[in-house]
Amino acid sequence: MIVKLGGYGYSSNTYLILDKENILIDPGAGEYTEKILEEIETYTTNIDLIxxxxxHYDHCSSNYILEEIFGCPTAINDREVKHLKLGDEVTVSYLFGKKLTPPKDIIPLSEIKLDFLEIIETPGHTYGSISIIYKDSLITGDTLFKYGVGRTDFPTGNFNQLKNSILKLEKIFYEKNLKFILPGHGEIGDKRAFIYAKNIL
Ligand SMILES: [Zn+2]
Structure with missing residues (x-):
């Protein structure tokens, strides 16, 4: 199963997948780690992978604290491994007036094989942004929201890429008969998210 957690303040939504392995997607900003941890612990005491x-800082600055607690590595698109390691300008930590502490164990996503998840590359919001299919849900990060699309004015953002990524997601959403859009911020959406998005794009 998958559950939505977090979304405190400016922190991202967090999704917890409880399956053959327990996967935590975007644990959020470091300042809210205590709260997210409380929520996680109502479901499980074991996380295998982040x-x-x-x-972006608001999605991943709590990685290192949860890594210490659960002893789990963090996977991110190969293109963004170096940014997460360095906490450089691509992480936009400067927007929050913070420094990003990286987790110690970062694995390029291309090395991860999980038969219950499907990773889709959806560049545009950043060049290494991904979306994830789990059962009938599409986890979209900051690519697509219930009522809008991600910003493309941050480092490595690209509007045309974002547009193509959303069109690609729409195709997959219908082909695979998916039901839910699980975005990086705000409420859970459905197929109508593509209608709103195409009005903006
Ligand atoms: Zn973002």
Missing amino acids: INTHC
Whole structure:
């Protein structure tokens, strides 16, 4: 199963997948780690892997604290491994007036094989942004929201790429008969998210 957690303040939504392995997607900003931890512990005491949809501070600055607690590595698109390691400008930590502490164990996503998840590359919000299919849900990070699309004015962002990524997601959403859009911020959406998105794009 998959559950939505977090979304405190400016922190991203967090999704917890409880399956053959327990996967935590975008644990959020470091300042809210205590709260997210409380929520996680109502479901499980074991996390096998953290996956970040992209390297932005509000999605991944709590990685290192949860790594210490659960002893789990963090996977991120190969293109963004170096940014997460360095906490450089691509992580936009400067927007929050913070420094990003990286987790110690970062694995390029191309090395991860999980038969219950499907990773889709959806560049645009950042060049290494990904979306994830789990059962009938599409986890979209900051690529697509219930009522809008991600910003493309941050480092490595690209509007045309974002547009193509959303069109690609729409195709997959219908082909695979998916039901839910699980975005990086705000409420859970459905197929109508593509209608709103195409009005903006
Ligand atoms: Zn972002």
